[in-house]
Amino acid sequence: MEAEWKYYKDGKAWLCKVQYRKRTIVWMSAWKNYIKATVYFADRFVEELMASELPIGVKSSLKEIKKVGKSIPLSFEIRNSKAIEYLRIAIDLKMALR
Numbered sequence: 595m596e597a598e599w600k601y602y603k604d605g606k607a608w609l610c611k612v613q614y615r616k617r618t619i620v621w622m623s624a625w626k627n628y629i630k631a632t633v634y635f636a637d638r639f640v641e642e643l644m645a646s647e648l649p650i651g652v653k654s655s656l657k658e659i660k661k662v663g664k665s666i667p668l669s670f671e672i673r674n675s676k677a678i679e680y681l682r683i684a685i686d687l688k689m690a691l692r
Contacts, residue, residue: 597611
């Protein structure tokens with residue numbers, strides 16, 4: 595995977611785009627005391643998300659998450675190792691789905 599940091603004027607923030615080959619896997623931004631990471635899934639993968647190892651809290655919030663176009667953004671605030679584990683599950687799922 596390759597990471598590329600870039601300043602985006604529209605959001606007035608630095609974002610890190612992590613790609614595998616030419617496929618974007620996760621977007622990250624650094625904030626005071628945490629890192630925010632977002633993995634976007636096509637809305638056709640809702641069943642796979644519900645069947646995944648993601649915690650019940652994340653799965654129950656899927657119905658309430660506002661879509662971005664035809665994508666479902668799963669965002670994680672990385673403040674501890676548990677959040678990193680949830681992000682790893684989401685990244686592994688994203689890598690496995692096409």
